Amino acid sequence: MPLRFSKMHGAGNDFVIIDRRAADVPLAAERVARMSDRHRGIGFDQLITIDAPRSAGAQAAYSILNADGSDAAQCGNGARCVAAWLLRDGGVPSGDFVLDSPAGRIVASVDAHGIGIDMGVPDFSPPAVGLAREQADPYRFTLNGETIEAGAVSMGNPHAVIEVPDVAQADVVRIGPALQRDAAFSHSCNVGFAQLLGRDRIALRVYERGVGETLACGSGACAAVAVLARRGLLDEQVAVQLPGGTLHLRWAGEGTPIHMAGPAEFVFEGEFLS
Incomplete structure (x- = not known):
C-alpha cells in the first residue's frame, strides 16, 4: 500500500513526516532504511510520525526514527517541522501549543525567527x-x-x-x-x-x-x-x-x-x- 508522506527540512536537517493518528503504519528498520536512501528512496536524516497525544493538554505526539531505522529520543528541528505541519493542517492553535515528544512535553509557537520550541532544561548529570x-x-x-x-x-x-x-x-x-x-x-x-x-x-x-x-x-x-x-x-x-x-x-x-x-x-x- 502506498505510504503518504511530507518531505520537510529545518536549516537543511531533512525529514519525512507521516501522519499515523488515524491508523498504525508498519515501520520496520529495514523499510525505514530503504526510504532514507538518497538514491533509491526518498532521502532524509530522520523519519517522524505524528501520533495521537500521550498526555492531557497535548495537541499531538510524535516519534522519531533515524535514517538507519533506530529510535531517536529527541530532534529539535524535527519538532519544529512537526509543529509547522500541524499548523498547516489546522489541528492546533496559532499561539503556543504542547506536543508530546519521546523525551517529554515540549511547547511550540511561532515567533520572529520562524517556528520556535521550548527544548527543555539541559541535564549535565x-x-x-x-x-x-x-x-x-x-x-x-x-x-x-x-x-x-x-x-x-x-x-x-x-x-x-x-x-x-x-x-x-x-x-x-x-x-x-x-x-x-x-x-x-x-x-x-x-x-x-x-x-x-x-x-x-x-x-x-x-x-x-x-x-x-x-x-x-x-x-x-x-x-x-x-x-x-x-x-x-x-x-x-x-x-x-x-x-x-x-x-x-x-x-x-x-x-x-x-x-x-x-x-x-x-x-x-x-x-x-x-
Whole structure:
C-alpha cells in the first residue's frame, strides 16, 4: 500500500513526516532504511510520525526514527517541522501549543525567527548522558591514543560537545564516529564540533547518532550553547551557524529551558510505493 508522506527540512536537517493518528503504519528498520536512501528512496536524516497525544493538554505526539531505522529520543528541528505541519493542517492553535515528544512535553509557537520550541532544561548529570563517571567539564576520552576533551549534556538525548578553533578544519568524520563508539557512553552520543565566533554567535557541525554528519541538528545546537554558556563564554541569546542555516537560541542559564527557533520548510508531498 502506498505510504503518504511530507518531505520537510529545518536549516537543511531533512525529514519525512507521516501522519499515523488515524491508523498504525508498519515501520520496520529495514523499510525505514530503504526510504532514507538518497538514491533509491526518498532521502532524509530522520523519519517522524505524528501520533495521537500521550498526555492531557497535548495537541499531538510524535516519534522519531533515524535514517538507519533506530529510535531517536529527541530532534529539535524535527519538532519544529512537526509543529509547522500541524499548523498547516489546522489541528492546533496559532499561539503556543504542547506536543508530546519521546523525551517529554515540549511547547511550540511561532515567533520572529520562524517556528520556535521550548527544548527543555539541559541535564549535565553523567547518568543522563549515559556516562559512568564523576561529573566533569571537560571530560577526557582517549581515542586511538589521542586525548579528546568534550563537554557532555543531555537534551533528552546524549551529546558530547568539542570546542574547536575552526569547524571547517575539524576532523568530524574521524572523531565523531570514534567517540560514538567509545565504551564510556552507554548509549552512544551525538558529537558536536563548536567554534566560538563571539558571545552571541557560534559555528557548529554535528555528527549524529544513527545518521552521520548532518546539515543541522537542533538538539545539538542546544547542547553546544548549553556547554559553552555554562563555561561563561556566551550571552543569553545566541545564533548558531550550521552548514544548512542558522538557528536562534535563548537560554537564561542552569535550571531553565532552552528556546530554539528557525526555519521549518515544506519541500514536497508524495507516496512511497515499495
